[in-house]
Amino acid sequence: MKQISITITLLLTLISYAQNPIIDIEEFSGKRNAIENAYYKDINNFMDPYIGTWVYTEICPLTGNEIVYFKIVLEKELMTNYGEYYVDTVIGEYQYKENGVELRSTLDNTSQYYHGIYSWGNLLRKSDTYPLCSDCPTNERRLHLIIRDWVRKLGGTITLKLFVDHDGQPAIEGFIYGTGVLYYEIDNPPPFFYMIIPTGTFIFKKQ
Amino acid sequence: MRKTKYLIIGILLLVSIPLILVNCQKETFDEVPQTGITVKKISFEDLKQKKQLAKKIDAIKKAFDVNQLEKSNIVSNDGSFTILTDEILQTIMGVDTTYTMRIEMPTDSTATFENFVIRPADSTYLFSIFRFYFDETQDSDFPYTLSALPVNASLINSGEFDNLLKQTIWVEDCMFDLYCEIELLNPCCDCLQWVLEQVCCGSDCDGGGNGSVEDPDPNEGEDEGGESDPNNGEGNGEGSGSGSGDPYSSGNVPGGVGVLQPIPAPHCEELNNTINSEGANIKPHLENLKTKLQEEGENGVSLQNDGGTYNNVTIPPTNTNTITPPVGNAVYGAAHMHPAYSTFPMFSWGDVYTLSKLYQYTSSDLKDEVTFMLVCADIPQPAEVYALVIDDAAAFFLSLNNELQNMINNNPSIDSSLPIADKIELAIGFLNDDLGNEFIVDADFEKAFLNYFGDYNISLFKADGAISNWSKLSLDSPIGPVEETPCN
Numbered sequence: 205m206k207q208i209s210i211t212i213t214l215l216l217t218l219i220s221y222a223q224n225p226i227i228d229i230e231e232f233s234g235k236r237n238a239i240e241n242a243y244y245k246d247i248n249n250f251m252d253p254y255i256g257t258w259v260y261t262e263i264c265p266l267t268g269n270e271i272v273y274f275k276i277v278l279e280k281e282l283m284t285n286y287g288e289y290y291v292d293t294v295i296g297e298y299q300y301k302e303n304g305v306e307l308r309s310t311l312d313n314t315s316q317y318y319h320g321i322y323s324w325g326n327l328l329r330k331s332d333t334y335p336l337c338s339d340c341p342t343n344e345r346r347l348h349l350i351i352r353d354w355v356r357k358l359g360g361t362i363t364l365k366l367f368v369d370h371d372g373q374p375a376i377e378g379f380i381y382g383t384g385v386l387y388y389e390i391d392n393p394p395p396f397f398y399m400i401i402p403t404g405t406f407i408f409k410k411q
Numbered sequence: 412m413r414k415t416k417y418l419i420i421g422i423l424l425l426v427s428i429p430l431i432l433v434n435c436q437k438e439t440f441d442e443v444p445q446t447g448i449t450v451k452k453i454s455f456e457d458l459k460q461k462k463q464l465a466k467k468i469d470a471i472k473k474a475f476d477v478n479q480l481e482k483s484n485i486v487s488n489d490g491s492f493t494i495l496t497d498e499i500l501q502t503i504m505g506v507d508t509t510y511t512m513r514i515e516m517p518t519d520s521t522a523t524f525e526n527f528v529i530r531p532a533d534s535t536y537l538f539s540i541f542r543f544y545f546d547e548t549q550d551s552d553f554p555y556t557l558s559a560l561p562v563n564a565s566l567i568n569s570g571e572f573d574n575l576l577k578q579t580i581w582v583e584d585c586m587f588d589l590y591c592e593i594e595l596l597n598p599c600c601d602c603l604q605w606v607l608e609q610v611c612c613g614s615d616c617d618g619g620g621n622g623s624v625e626d627p628d629p630n631e632g633e634d635e636g637g638e639s640d641p642n643n644g645e646g647n648g649e650g651s652g653s654g655s656g657d658p659y660s661s662g663n664v665p666g667g668v669g670v671l672q673p674i675p676a677p678h679c680e681e682l683n684n685t686i687n688s689e690g691a692n693i694k695p696h697l698e699n700l701k702t703k704l705q706e707e708g709e710n711g712v713s714l715q716n717d718g719g720t721y722n723n724v725t726i727p728p729t730n731t732n733t734i735t736p737p738v739g740n741a742v743y744g745a746a747h748m749h750p751a752y753s754t755f756p757m758f759s760w761g762d763v764y765t766l767s768k769l770y771q772y773t774s775s776d777l778k779d780e781v782t783f784m785l786v787c788a789d790i791p792q793p794a795e796v797y798a799l800v801i802d803d804a805a806a807f808f809l810s811l812n813n814e815l816q817n818m819i820n821n822n823p824s825i826d827s828s829l830p831i832a833d834k835i836e837l838a839i840g841f842l843n844d845d846l847g848n849e850f851i852v853d854a855d856f857e858k859a860f861l862n863y864f865g866d867y868n869i870s871l872f873k874a875d876g877a878i879s880n881w882s883k884l885s886l887d888s889p890i891g892p893v894e895e896t897p898c899n
Binding site: 231232233234235236237284285286287288315316317318319322323324325326329333334335336348350352357358359360361379381382385386387388389390391393397398403404 | 730731732733735736737738739741742752753754755761764765768769772790818820821822823824825826833836837839840841844845846847848849850851852853863
């Protein structure tokens with residue numbers, strides 16, 4: 205009986221593997237090259253340390269008032285279905301405030317379509333991948349995510365890099381840049397060219 | 412005996428593996444059976460008999476001079492156009508039926524003729540005006556370029572119809588994205604091909620096609636105070652929807668006469684003109700962009716030609732890896748740079764899309780000169796200057812839209828109910844990252860780019876170090892190497 209169980213388990217495993225061959229997500233090289241039904245998995249769990257709630261604050265040194273409050277909440281989504289293949293992804297929401305006024309927030313979002321932060325394909329970045337990072341450890345990965353301003357209908361990218369701050373606490377250096385309007389009609393410029401969240405570098409602390 | 416039994420069971424299970432695997436494979440099938448196209452002429456009375464159309468026809472009647480209905484014509488209240496209803500073409504393709512009527516005098520004086528088209532979509536009907544422009548440069552069976560004026564059905568009422576032509580817009584990406592909107596609704600059809608089949612449906616059919624855009628905006632009302640919605644599909648489109656294919660000649664070739672042969676676009680002459688001091692003279696600007704590569708943001712220059720006078724206009728620099736070139740009648744190109752440490756040293760997918768916009772919006776006499784240039788550096792290699800040009804505009808636009816549509820259809824993150832302009836904007840973001848994923852795997856960016864866009868009917872050129880000559884980059888095989896063919 206034990207042998208039957210082992211045989212069946214082995215067969216089911218084989219069948220499952222044959223249906224969804226598991227491939228390291230770092231081997232994902234674009235949708236055109238994706239293997240049908242493959243599961244591009246974060247097999248080294250590079251994404252896991254980024255999961256959680258992170259907050260950036262900027263305090264006025266004179267008044268002690270909070271000038272900027274920027275919170276991001278990240279979670280890992282396993283085996284997201286992209287029609288012909290599956291990919292581990294990171295999704296998230298954010299809240300951005302200036303001088304105590306909330307300028308943008310997706311924290312209340314419950315829709316799969318309107319995440320404030322999401323990703324595509326291989327979101328892991330080695331040190332020699334753009335944006336380049338000369339001091340990134342070779343055994344760690346940055347996350348390359350898309351951040352979106354759903355009100356202005358503009359998106360950009362946010363590249364996250366883990367590090368340990370001077371207090372010995374985990375922190376993330378977030379680099380937000382691009383992508384704004386790709387073109388505009390010369391006689392009819394749009395009211396906004398960029399997201400309301402400014403580009404630049406933000407140091408987030410783990411909550 | 413027991414071991415033998417287990418062995419037999421094991422063998423049976425092993426034999427069954429292939430069967431299980433085969434049977435469990437994802438099956439693919441056409442959701443909609445492919446059927447032929449049926450075209451027949453019907454009368455306006457026949458049209459009114461269509462129950463589903465009755466309400467819409469009533470709506471039209473409110474908007475038109477009712478008295479004219481009995482005269483087999485429909486005249487808009489403002490008199491801007493008249494729909495001829497004495498000959499209506501009913502086109503049945505698969506499960507869809509469209510109705511095409513000629514417009515007596517084109518609403519655009521430059522159009523050769525126009526059609527008014529009624530097309531089913533879900534449980535309603537959509538209206539549009541298709542404009543056909545004779546294009547003598549196209550030596551083909553269908554020497555016209557098309558553009559479509561979507562007529563939002565909600566606008567067809569007596570109160571608002573007077574301003575119809577003012578309120579409706581040339582939807583962004585009018586010509587081609589509109590077709591893809593059609594295809595999204597008709598997954599059985601090939602986008603452009605389907606429209607052209609509608610147009611060239613028979614010897615007695617001199618026109619037709621359809622399309623409309625109704626943009627339910629699920630985000631309506633979410634805008635925060637003080638901020639208008641820049642991309643609302645109904646708010647701002649002014650762009651022309653024209654597009655054209657490249658010229659073809661029926662030259663003599665060995666073994667036959669009349670075989671269509673593409674004429675290579677004279678890109679070298681046009682590109683050399685951009686750097687010629689007696690031409691556009693953008694070399695100083697390109698040299699200047701080389702000095703900006705270490706900066707955090709992007710810089711650029713807009714290439715313009717107003718009435719024969721070249722003018723290079725600096726685009727305001729940014730502090731991010733995006734720069735926004737203007738497009739318009741007198742704008743035939745742009746040059747920009749990618750910051751050396753933050754951005755791949757090659758054109759992005761969004762850059763290729765911008766090239767299409769430069770082409771779409773520029774005047775017809777400047778279309779041959781359209782180019783989008785990039786100054787970048789693959790550190791520690793020296794800076795390079797690249798130029799993108801279009802070989803076959805129609806094929807290029809079709810490839811772009813097929814890619815966009817594929818991304819929109821297969822990405823679970825894109826809400827299918829969004830307006831097409833929003834879906835495109837989202838898809839471009841994903842496609843930028845998708846191309847980036849290929850760059851990550853193949854750090855020979857020129858090769859990776861040529862592979863990715865190999866069938867897009869665009870060409871990639873590279874300037875020499877002194878920016879005094881251009882070379883066309885090409886691949887004989889996907890694995891390379893990249894070959895350079897100098898212009899001079």
